[in-house]
Amino acid sequence: MDCTAHSIEYDVASNKFRPLTVQSNTWCSSGSVRPDGVLVQTGGDRDGALKARTFSPCDDNQCDWVEINNGLAKRRWYSSNHILPDGKQIVIGGRGQFNYEFFPKTTSPNVIALPFLAETSDKGEENNLYPYVFLNTDGRLFIFANNRAILLDYVKNTVVKTYPAIPGGDPRSYPSTGSAVLLPLKNLEADKIDAEVLVCGGAPKGSFILASRKRTFVKALDTCARIKINDEDPQWTVEKMPRARVMGDMTLLPNGDVLLINGGSAGSAAWELGREPVLVPDLYHPENSVNSRFESLNPNTIPRMYHSTAILLRDGRVLVGGSNPHAFYNFTGVLFPTELSLEAFSPAYLEPEFAKLRPKIKSPKSQSTITYGMNLKVKFEVAGKVKGPVKVTMVFPSFTSHSFSMNQRLLVLDNVRVERTSSVFGALFGKSRNYEIQVRTPRSAIIAPPGYYMMFVVNQNIPSEGIWVRLQ
Template sequence: MISFPGIGASVALLLTYYGRVSAQLDRTGWTVSVDSAQGTWNPASYAIDGDASTFWHTQWTPSTPNLPHNITIDMKAPRSVSALTYLPRQDGNRNGNIGTYAVDVSVDNKTWQMSVASGNWIDDSVLKKANFAAQTAQYIRLRAITEAGGRGQWTSAAEINVLPPAEPSKGIWSAPFNTPLVAAAGAVLPTTGKVLLWSAQFVDHFNGTGNTETATYDPSTKQVSSLSLSNTNHDMFCPGISLDVNGNVVVTGGNNAAKTSIYDSKLGQWTGGPDMKVQRGYQSQTTLSNGKIFTIGGSWSGNGGTLRNGEIFDGTWNKLDGCPVSPMLTQDQDVSNGVNWRRDNHGWLFGWKDGSVFQAGPSRAMNWYTTTTTTGNQSAAGDRLGDADAMNGNAVMYDAVAGQILSVGGAPNYENKTGVNYVTAATTNANIITINAPNTTVKTESVAHMAYPRAFHNSVVLPDGSVFVTGGMQYPKPFQDDLSAFAPELWNSTTRTFTTMNPMSIPRNYHSIALLLPDATVFTAGGGLCYGPADSCTNNHFDAEIFSPPYLFNATDGSAASRPKLTSVSSLSFPVGTNLTVSSDSEIKQFSLVRFASATHSVNTDQRRIPIQPVGAGQANNYTVAVPSDAGVALPGYWMLFGINGAGVPSVATTVQIRTV
């Protein structure tokens, strides 16, 4: 166990469990002051006494002061701090659990920097964390603005702790910021760099049909705006998602199981598309080398009992009955809603050469689908050796030139249920899958495993070829946060090993997303969004966080790294096989193309990375960048072009479009 001076063993265990925090300041001699306390029964000092069985509680008899309440910690000397943890009372009673909160800091207890972190904590007994940018402070104040369960005007806390700045070598998390909905799905818009987010007909639960609540996050302004979508009559909860050749977001099925809606990323408008031939929810879909879109599976929603074979979209939908879903079914033992309702969910699909589709999972059996004939075709691709069915796991194409895919985590069955005897524990498994020509047996290789078992997690390929794995839980339990993995892991594609990163503030499990942004950081949000009514959804996360990977910091002192800048690109829209001339303000060692992405339910079929070794163009900092000539490798659509210097630091991306012609 990690040693934490000045706190009891019971609290140390709670703090370190499952990667929640990694370091803590010595609290010896610290004092606290509060606006209210229940006498000697629940004094303020209990919030920093190192004993999880005691707790501070605001006055509740003979009178009850109104919210908001606050507790201020005097650390007795200025210190560098970057996070606060809050442990709710642990006696089984939830009265006083903090809901909406804010954290303030001060050097002198007079001049305060307000709301360095703010947000909403859910109503349970799990340790909470609020990250913020590193500050020098002697005083730190936690303001309880609401009581999480709305039970009364009181506040309580078993333990409040302050954390030093995180090690930049393990990445830095932003403070959480609020979103107006639970972001169960999202896509990065190529034309603006904004992140399009959506939930369901409601912002906090999903038992409706007919419209979708949406929002956009703008990384340049750090602002979130919301709007209500009703013009397509489509509840896009649990859909398939693809970014097409023109950067439009094509969303299919879900609660309205046959619908298609298309978001024009240039105009910022939704329009209705043609209905699919097969009703679907929990399906996956992917853009192909010819610009068409393929989808398969999705028995969660729609016409129960039928097999959801493949179909293809090229302005209209056409069934491909020669692309059967049956070969890719998992062996999930939950048959409560029909034999196949879990078994064809969330396929790991990759558009590949000659209009083919490679299905890497989550079934152990992998398959090829041919889409260029009238009815399509299927052939076996072999088993994912060293792995079992891995529902709610991830697969990421980190090197499209080499046809290499990393698969991580997942569980044999979709959901952990009480009173059943089948295996649902998530795994730590990691495998490399290498594909080449379509319709051939693929190579699989088991590699060093993750530190934490994960299901419902998200994985994001970074410009340098590493894969960032974040969130997830030890047992797949929809709408819950039990046994969450707070510490993400970074997979190195050269050493083929994982390194544990600094922990995030908020658990991200079922209905969470993670997406690479053009500035080479990672956006993560959501989690929760249960079947209503809204007050039954006790683990909703109306917030987002940004992760800055270690490559953005200097290894010597942790300061922000100097980033190269791409000053010009000879063409921003071009066909495959083009040689680009790229100029930069400093030396570039490698370029990479990373496709703009979308995500929902742990599935992101849009992302992939193309590494490119540049060729000098005859003068300093001018390079020839050769785009692969195969559209199955360089899928048509919008990509982020990064330049990476000798220290491994990526530029901010230049957006480019690879066309079909």
């Protein structure tokens, strides 16, 4: 067998890995975590394009990938997945596929046409691959491709809203690869929940053709666009980033900030087409006013170009890896060698000076099950002071590929009550102060699909280590 596809199970705490077996080509595939914690991966290239694969976690090192032949009705390469309120996945688009389907297959038609994907496909560039897909708080899907978006009722197969194009008209999806997140969802008990999408970076129209045919590498886009998707008349607000970025990753942090990391400042996605690595990560503060939302962080030293990735860890760090702009492994004689290392990026909230402010969750225990619409008591301790509103956040695990973290979702739970449970005398003798916060869990699977979430307590913008909870 050749080495076009690999898989490992990585133990973050011990920094050890266990090789797994992939039996078909997973290149440029997509996926999501099922409500029962099973990872589902769909599609890929060549013999993998119609496959679905599942990986069920285990404690005895015996679990491995299970392949499902013809798990898909259409060949899916560069498509996007999203978990739905019923626990199924929708699989949208892919190269030459202007349609969507469900996994596992439903009683509805196996394949449903989505003309929007054809309308956003530029000749020669496409720019509609790996579309940005988010479950809106009304149960419909926000789908972004190229430079515009729709709101899709996937049950009725009806486009219920068409959004204006991003000002400037430049594309933001593959191969003009930017990134996107659904900003933290708050006030979950409200009748109408605000939902905002942030799209950052990308490459100007024509960048892919100029890079691939003429070896001309155009400067990437240096703007973000933000929109309230439930407004009566939604409009994009455009703001400048500290630097241009294509192929960057956007990761939601437990305190609600957004990390922008990886990528280049010129060229396009695809083999050998990116230039000028961006080594400086940027932090985006959604709650700040326009023009005061970005903060530049300490640079790294390893270029993370095409085929790089970033994902949030339970301890609050961000795992960063990859970079292989080549069709094979090339370690010498190339502009950007194949990169096999992993890095852990530690946001400022992990600095020693904030250790006393960092909460530690005492209950519920990790792996606990919670239900919709319940009052949940979360007990935690803090060595220092608790100030201002304490937040409890829940983060759904993402499937990250090609600068888009599918299913990434952060919920800020509504607080009911916070009270201190330890005595004053204990604090005088240097013991941590104990607190109990009562929060309301999301009321429905439309707001928070069922499954496993990382739960954090956030004090003065400093998050605890997360615990896993299963919402059902």
